[in-house]
Amino acid sequence: MCLPESGKHLGIAEALREAIAEEMARDERVFCIGEDIAVPGGWGGAFTVTLGLEKRFPDRMINTPIAELGFFGVACGAAMAGMRPIADVQYGDFLLLAADQIINNIAKMRYMSGGQVTMPLVMRAPVGATGRGSQHAQNLERYFTGVPGLKVVAVSNAYDAKGLLKAAVRDDNPVLIFEHKLLYGSKGARAEPGAVDATSDVPEDDYTVPLHQAAVRRAGSDVTILAWLLMLHYSLQAAEELAAEGISAEVIDVRSLSPLDLETLGASVRKTGRVVIVEEGPKRGSVSAEIAASLLEECGEYLRCPIRRVASADVPVPFTPVLENAYRPDVPRIVETAKTVMQF
Amino acid sequence: MTTPQILPATPAQQPAACGCDQLLALYERMVLIREFEDGVKFLFLEGTMPGTIHQCQGQEATAVGVCAALRADDFITSTFRGHGHALAKGLSVQELLDELFGATTGCCRGKGGSMHVGNMAKGMVPGIAIVGGGIPVAAGLALAFKMQKSDRVAVSFFGDGAVSEGAFHEGVNMAAIWNLPVIFVCENNLYGASTHVSQVMRDTHIARRVGSSYGVRAEQHDGNDVLAVYEAAQAAVAQCRAGNGPVFLELLTYRLTGHSRRDPCHYQPQEEREAWASQDPIDRFARALRERGVIDDPGLEAIRTRVRQQFDEAVQVARCQPLPSVKELTSDVFA
Ligand SMILES: Cc1ncc(C[n+]2csc(CCOP(=O)(O)OP(=O)(O)O)c2C)c(N)n1
Ligand SMILES: [Mg+2]
Numbered sequence: 001m002c003l004p005e006s007g008k009h010l011g012i013a014e015a016l017r018e019a020i021a022e023e024m025a026r027d028e029r030v031f032c033i034g035e036d037i038a039v040p041g042g043w044g045g046a047f048t049v050t051l052g053l054e055k056r057f058p059d060r061m062i063n064t065p066i067a068e069l070g071f072f073g074v075a076c077g078a079a080m081a082g083m084r085p086i087a088d089v090q091y092g093d094f095l096l097l098a099a100d101q102i103i104n105n106i107a108k109m110r111y112m113s114g115g116q117v118t119m120p121l122v123m124r125a126p127v128g129a130t131g132r133g134s135q136h137a138q139n140l141e142r143y144f145t146g147v148p149g150l151k152v153v154a155v156s157n158a159y160d161a162k163g164l165l166k167a168a169v170r171d172d173n174p175v176l177i178f179e180h181k182l183l184y185g186s187k188g189a190r191a192e193p194g195a196v197d198a199t200s201d202v203p204e205d206d207y208t209v210p211l212h213q214a215a216v217r218r219a220g221s222d223v224t225i226l227a228w229l230l231m232l233h234y235s236l237q238a239a240e241e242l243a244a245e246g247i248s249a250e251v252i253d254v255r256s257l258s259p260l261d262l263e264t265l266g267a268s269v270r271k272t273g274r275v276v277i278v279e280e281g282p283k284r285g286s287v288s289a290e291i292a293a294s295l296l297e298e299c300g301e302y303l304r305c306p307i308r309r310v311a312s313a314d315v316p317v318p319f320t321p322v323l324e325n326a327y328r329p330d331v332p333r334i335v336e337t338a339k340t341v342m343q344f
Numbered sequence: 345m346t347t348p349q350i351l352p353a354t355p356a357q358q359p360a361a362c363g364c365d366q367l368l369a370l371y372e373r374m375v376l377i378r379e380f381e382d383g384v385k386f387l388f389l390e391g392t393m394p395g396t397i398h399q400c401q402g403q404e405a406t407a408v409g410v411c412a413a414l415r416a417d418d419f420i421t422s423t424f425r426g427h428g429h430a431l432a433k434g435l436s437v438q439e440l441l442d443e444l445f446g447a448t449t450g451c452c453r454g455k456g457g458s459m460h461v462g463n464m465a466k467g468m469v470p471g472i473a474i475v476g477g478g479i480p481v482a483a484g485l486a487l488a489f490k491m492q493k494s495d496r497v498a499v500s501f502f503g504d505g506a507v508s509e510g511a512f513h514e515g516v517n518m519a520a521i522w523n524l525p526v527i528f529v530c531e532n533n534l535y536g537a538s539t540h541v542s543q544v545m546r547d548t549h550i551a552r553r554v555g556s557s558y559g560v561r562a563e564q565h566d567g568n569d570v571l572a573v574y575e576a577a578q579a580a581v582a583q584c585r586a587g588n589g590p591v592f593l594e595l596l597t598y599r600l601t602g603h604s605r606r607d608p609c610h611y612q613p614q615e616e617r618e619a620w621a622s623q624d625p626i627d628r629f630a631r632a633l634r635e636r637g638v639i640d641d642p643g644l645e646a647i648r649t650r651v652r653q654q655f656d657e658a659v660q661v662a663r664c665q666p667l668p669s670v671k672e673l674t675s676d677v678f679a
Contacts, residue, residue: 041611043607066508066537069510131395133456134455135460136396189607319395319454320667
C-alpha cells in the first residue's frame with residue numbers, strides 16, 4: 001500500500017466508522033439499519049462500529065427491533081426504492097434469520113425482474129470463534145458465497161475495511177461484508193481478549209478498494225498460502241516461521257470470496273505449484289473447497305502436489321477454550337501443512 | 345423513561361398457599377441466584393472465567409416464582425441469560441460453575457458455556473442464545489407432551505426483545521391453535537440489549553397485545569414480587585395440565601446489571617435505575633417475610649452466609665475440575 005504522509009493509523013472498527021460517516025455525508029441516500037446501532041449511551045452496535053454516528057446523522061441511523069428477517073426485508077425494499085442501506089447484524093450467526101430476505105429477495109430480485117430492479121445494499125456481519133459458544137461464533141462465509149447475485153468480501157485490515165466498505169456502498173449490487181471479531185480493535189468495555197492487531201495507516205483522501213480483487217500480502221516462491229480474516233494474520237505469522245526454515249511462502253488475502261479473483265490466485269499457483277488454503281470453520285462444505293476446485297480447473301496442471309487445507313474439524317464451535325483452540329486453525333498447523341507440501 | 349408503575353407500594357400481602365418452609369425455600373433460591381451472579385461477575389472481571397456473560401441480578405423472582413410451580417419433569421427453555429433459570433429449575437451450582445469454567449464436569453461438558461447451560465435430566469433445554477429461538481421449541485416440547493398424553497408442561501423464558509421476532513409470533517400462534525400445554529414467560533425488563541421497549545413497540549403492554557392477537561390468556565404481573573409470580577405460574581400450570589393451554593405471562597422486572605460483560609448501562613437513566621433498585625425483589629421479599637414474622641434479621645443473614653459458603657466451596661472445586669481432552673472436540677456431534 002502506498003500511503004500519503006497525511007495518513008492516520010486506525011483499527012478496523014474506526015475505519016468502518018469513518019467509511020460509513022463519509023459515505024453518509026457524501027450521499028444522502030445512504031443510511032444504516034440494525035439493532036442497537038444508534039442508542040445514545042449505547043455501544044454503537046455490538047462492536048462499536050457505529051458509535052456516535054446517531055449524533056451526526058440522527059435521521060439516518062435506524063435502530064430496529066430484534067427482527068432480522070424484518071429489517072433485512074426493509075433494507076431490501078428501501079434499496080429497491082432508491083436508497084442505499086447499510087444493514088448490520090450484531091453477530092454473523094443472525095444472518096441465518098435474515099437468510100430468506102438475503103437469498104430469496106435481495107440476491108435474486110434483479111435477475112428475476114429481468115434487470116428491472118437495482119439492489120444497492122450493503123450487509124455487514126462479524127464472524128469468528130471468541131469464547132461465546134456455538135451460536136455466536138460461526139464462520140458464515142460458506143453459506144453465502146454460493147448465492148448468485150451476491151458479492152461477498154472479507155476485510156482483514158483497516159485500510160481494506162474502509163476502502164471495501166466505500167466500494168460496496170457505491171456498488172449497485174448487494175454486497176455482504178464479513179468482519180472478524182478479533183480484528184476490530186474495539187476498545188474499552190467492548191475490547192476482545194485474544195484480539196489481533198489489524199490496524200493500518202489510512203489516507204486522508206477518499207479511496208476505494210475493488211470488490212473483486214485478492215491481495216498478495218507477502219511475496220514468495222515455494223508455496224501459496226490462501227487465507228482471509230483472522231486466518232490471514234495467522235498465515236503471515238506462519239510465513240515468517242517458514243522463512244526462518246528457508247521456505248518462501250507467498251501469502252494471499254483472498255478478500256473477495258465471491259466471485260473469486262482467480263487471476264491473482266492462479267498467477268501465484270502457476271509460480272509456486274503448491275497451495276495451502278487456511279479457513280476458520282469446518283472443512284466440509286467450506287469456501288476453501290470452492291477455492292480448491294476452482295484452482296484445479298483454472299490451473300490444475302501447474303500443481304506439483306495435492307492442494308492441502310487447514311480448516312476446523314466438522315463440529316459446531318465449542319465453548320471451552322481448550323476445545324475452541326483446537327477448533328481454530330493455528331500457526332503451528334499452518335507451518336506443518338506448508339512443510340508437508342514442500343516434500344513434493 | 346418508564347418507572348415501575350404497576351409495582352404495589354407495599355410488599356405482597358396475600359399469604360399464598362405456602363408454608364413457612366416453602367417461603368424460605370423461595371427466598372433462599374433467590375439469594376442463591378444473586379450470590380451466584382455476583383460471584384461469577386467477579387470471577388469474570390478478574391479474568392478467571394473465559395467468554396462473555398449475561399446475568400440476571402434483579403430478575404430472580406421471575407425464574408424462582410415460575411419454576412417453583414413446576415415439577416422436575418416439566419421442561420423450560422431459556423436464553424443467553426440463563427443462569428437464574430438453571431438454578432431455579434434445580435441445576436446445581438457446581439454443574440453450572442464447572443460449565444462456566446469450561447470443565448468436562450459442567451452441565452454441558454464445557455461445550456456449551458454461559459449462553460447454553462441446561463440439563464435435560466432436570467428439565468432444562470440448553471439455553472438458546474438466538475433471541476426468540478426457544479419460543480417455538482417450547483411449543484414443540486408441549487406438542488410432544490400432548491401427543492404422549494402426558495400432563496407435563498413446557499415453559500419458555502424470553503425477554504421483551506424477543507417479542508419482535510417472527511419466531512415469537514409463529515410459536516405463540518401455533519401453541520394457541522393447538523391448545524398446547526406451554527407457558528410463555530416474557531421477562532419484560534424494559535430493554536432489549538441497549539434499546540428501550542418504547543422504541544420497538546407502539547403498545548408496550550405486551551400481555552394486552554398477545555391476548556387480543558392470539559386469543560390466549562395473557563396476564564401482566566409484578567415480576568419483582570416472587571409470590572405474585574408463583575401464584576400466576578401455579579394457575580397457568582393448572583390450566584395447561586388440564587389441557588387448556590397455552591398461557592402467556594408478562595412479568596415486569598428490571599436488570600440491575602449490565603446487558604453483558606462490562607456494560608456500563610449508560611443508556612439507562614439513573615433515576616430509573618434507582619427506582620428499580622428500590623424494588624429489588626430479594627429485599628422486598630425479605631421485608632415481607634420479616635413483617636409476617638416468618639424470619640428475623642439474623643435468620644436472613646444466616647441464609648445469605650450459608651449460600652455464600654456454598655458458592656465459595658463450589659468455586660474452589662470448579663477451579664480444579666478436569667478440562668476436556670482435545671479428543672472430545674469431535675464427540676457429541678451425532679448420536
Ligand atoms: C436473533 C438474535 N438477534 C440479536 C441477538 C443479540 N442480542 C443478544 S441479547 C439481545 C437483547 C435481548 O433482549 P431481551 O429479549 O429483552 O432479553 P434481555 O437481554 O433483556 O434478557 C440481543 C439483541 C441475538 N442473540 N439473537
Ligand atoms: Mg429485555
